[in-house]
Amino acid sequence: MRDQRLPPSSPGFWRSPVRGPWFTSVLGVVLLVGITVLFVTGLLSYAAYNPDLSPVNDKTPDKGILGFYLFAWPTGPYWLYRLTQGVHVTLGITIVPVLLAKLWSVVPKLFALPPVRSLAHGLERISLLLLVGGALFEFVTGVLNVQLDYVFPGSFYPLHFYGAWVFFAAFVVHVLLRAPAAVRNLRRMRSGKGPEGEAGGEPDFPLVSPRPAAPTVSRRGSLWLVGGGSLALFVTTVGQSFDGPLRRTALLAPHGFADPGSGPGGFQINKTAAYRGISARERSDEVWRLAVTGPSGTVRLSRAELLDLPLHSSALPIACVEGWSTSDQWWRGVRLRDLAALVGYEADAAPDVLVESLQRHGAFRSAALRANQVRDERSLLALDVNGEPLTPDHGHPARIIVPAAPGVLNTKWVARMTFGDL
Structure with missing residues (x-):
């Protein structure tokens, strides 16, 4: 909802009554926890490949100190990778609505003038550029990989690996710069005083519109909407990591996952023998050794x-x-x-x-x-x-x-x- 008579650099251009420090802070706290878990489970996935068995297993050339390797991946419990990677992928898909809502909530700040007012503000703007770009890159490539749609240029492994480090570095800088304000907003909300900026505006670029349009949904209602979207994605994804009837709910799993066939070999595969170029003759009992x-x-x-x-x-x-x-x-x-x-x-x-x-x-x-x-x-x-x-x-x-x-x-x-x- 915008006022087309004003430029985007004017706070009055952005008229949604939903935007505000409290709404943004709640989403930010959810992302703080979720993205931290994503990064840790991503590092565990990297470790599971035993990347120092180079160059065979290492798909991230010239990684330098980014590819630190702390331990040999264990063989127990036997379901360990099933758990860590299931959490990584399911959580990554589940928080997509939260990420989009967070980006929507702060989009007015991208048009704030002047673009840089101080050294701290300049660092924040740079971190935001890397943060938003890195987040979109990581989530888009991750979702495409889950769906086996390899449309991105180059190998998924180095692209996702290096993108994760750029994104997480910007994420850490952003958290250090913005966490104090987010915590204050949440404390004020709990005390019933209302978040900062609700009454008096913010010193840089207010998220609360000075000319808000008539509300069609409350901020809490908007959070319920975002949460409902995340819940829907969770329900239609998590089943791919479980057994039994829940597996049939994994509607967002790769094509063919829900019905892999029956019999002793009736369980999921990624690539067929034909796709990998394996002929019947070379794998026959007469030829193969x-x-x-x-x-x-x-x-x-x-x-x-x-x-x-x-x-x-x-x-x-x-x-x-x-x-x-x-x-x-x-x-x-x-x-x-x-x-x-x-x-x-x-x-x-x-x-x-x-x-x-x-x-x-x-x-x-x-x-x-x-x-x-x-x-x-x-x-x-x-x-x-x-x-x-x-x-x-x-x-x-x-x-x-x-x-x-x-x-x-x-x-x-x-x-x-x-x-x-x-």
Whole structure:
């Protein structure tokens, strides 16, 4: 709602009675908590990829100190990545209405004149430019990635990684500059005095219009509207991280998620064998051989020979960076530590392993696993799932399954495994 007779730099141009310091402060507090959780879970997702297994797993070249790596990603609890990435994606989608409402509430300040009145004000304006641009970039690329729409230029991993650091740095500066005023507004609201600027205006550019239009909804009503939008997004997203009937409510999950089919292989996939260029011939039992390399040389094993080795079972989910996860599936195959023992290592001293796929293209044609992942007794080169051989789209003739690892590290259509320090 605007008065077209006035320029945007005039407070009277913006006539919505909803805008005000209290409305903006409430949204800001919600974003302060939500974005902090998003950033922390994003860093955990980065750590889960074991990025210092470079250059195999590291998709953020020249990251410098931004790519600090504090610990080797654990294998327990086995649902850890399912939880952290589910929170990251579900929360990111849920707070989109809050972010949009916050940007709408402060848009008049973008037109304030003069643009810079002091050093502190100049820093705030720069932080706002980076904050708004970074927020839109991170949320847009994140939502597109969740929907498997890779329309952005370049790889999602470095774009989202570097964008997150720019956004969060601006976010921290903005919080330091604006938190005192937000806290004062909330305290005044609780005391019944009304927020700053409601009566006397603000010293820089008032959010409260001096000529407000007739209200159609109260500020509290507007917050309920924003909250309802967030609740609707939450309800239609969160199901992709759960089992049972709730899974069918995940209407915003990637295409095909809600109905992955039936039978032993009836659970979610991201990319099919055909999409990755895996031909029926090269994965056939007559042609395919797994090459396992270590200090004692290379062993080549057919699927039948792998099935003759001691087999073990693990009940594990698959959880992907897009936020979705499967329920626990029952996998059967050869332990990774036992494969390491075939090529010269003690099972309890198995090292890192480089896993290479048959696939022709894609960001993770190969992936590396840490020694703690290889040594875990639940980590398998899976041959069967839910009592049946793997389907082509689930990685036949063999795939990796590791507890708590991102789905992309659970390499499908495995062709070669090289054990040793990476």
